[in-house]
Amino acid sequence: ETGVTQSPTHLIKTRGQQVTLRCSSQSGHNTVSWYQQALGQGPQFIFQYYREEENGRGNFPPRFSGLQFPNYSSELNVNALELDDSALYLCASSFQIADTQYFGPGTRLTVL
Amino acid sequence: SQKIEQNSEALNIQEGKTATLTCNYTNYSPAYLQWYRQDPGRGPVFLLLIRENEKEKRKERLKVTFDTTLKQSLFHITASQPADSATYLCALIDAGGTSYGKLTFGQGTILTVHP
Numbered sequence: 001e002t003g004v005t006q007s008p009t010h011l012i013k014t015r016g017q018q019v020t021l022r023c024s025s026q027s028g029h030n031t032v033s034w035y036q037q038a039l040g041q042g043p044q045f046i047f048q049y050y051r052e053e054e055n056g057r058g059n060f061p062p063r064f065s066g067l068q069f070p071n072y073s074s075e076l077n078v079n080a081l082e083l084d085d086s087a088l089y090l091c092a093s094s095f096q097i098a099d100t101q102y103f104g105p106g107t108r109l110t111v112l
Numbered sequence: 113s114q115k116i117e118q119n120s121e122a123l124n125i126q127e128g129k130t131a132t133l134t135c136n137y138t139n140y141s142p143a144y145l146q147w148y149r150q151d152p153g154r155g156p157v158f159l160l161l162i163r164e165n166e167k168e169k170r171k172e173r174l175k176v177t178f179d180t181t182l183k184q185s186l187f188h189i190t191a192s193q194p195a196d197s198a199t200y201l202c203a204l205i206d207a208g209g210t211s212y213g214k215l216t217f218g219q220g221t222i223l224t225v226h227p
Contacts, residue, residue, distance in 0.1 A: 033213065
């Protein structure tokens, strides 16, 4: 158990809808990173937040956005869902920016 | 272009043998490299971290080596057990990257240990 929690566990949406995924970081961690993992692939970096500021972004379009709150929990928002957005979304927290990242169990998003 | 590759999609071994997984990278200057274990439908679990100035790291039955000249890391599980069956992911943080905290993952190797 890493202490990183994510909600919901599973989610089914239809194309064009919007979704919000949530993550609570491990106690004492101020950095949260989000990853998308398609079936059979390694996780792909979406973005990272450090003390409520975005600290880097991967090759994802602007319809992927995020927030980090003062308690260091975080949200990932995806607008205008597409079929290819179906994946396991992983949140990871770390003590500092480049420290070891500890992952939550993930949210399985299915877009129909 | 930058690339990180795990050279086996799947590896099958007999219980008690040593499993060796390979991770190769190109066009990175990694600050360090990590290995994770992932079970189906679950998040990756951190196993070991090795820094660019370290040659080898051990933890119980696990051993990682890091050769920055060959641009390769090897991950060994000795005395393997069926419970070691999982997908193993290597990931690195690029010291020269614009997103310093970004982990870049390989595609994973599915290890199956047969009784």
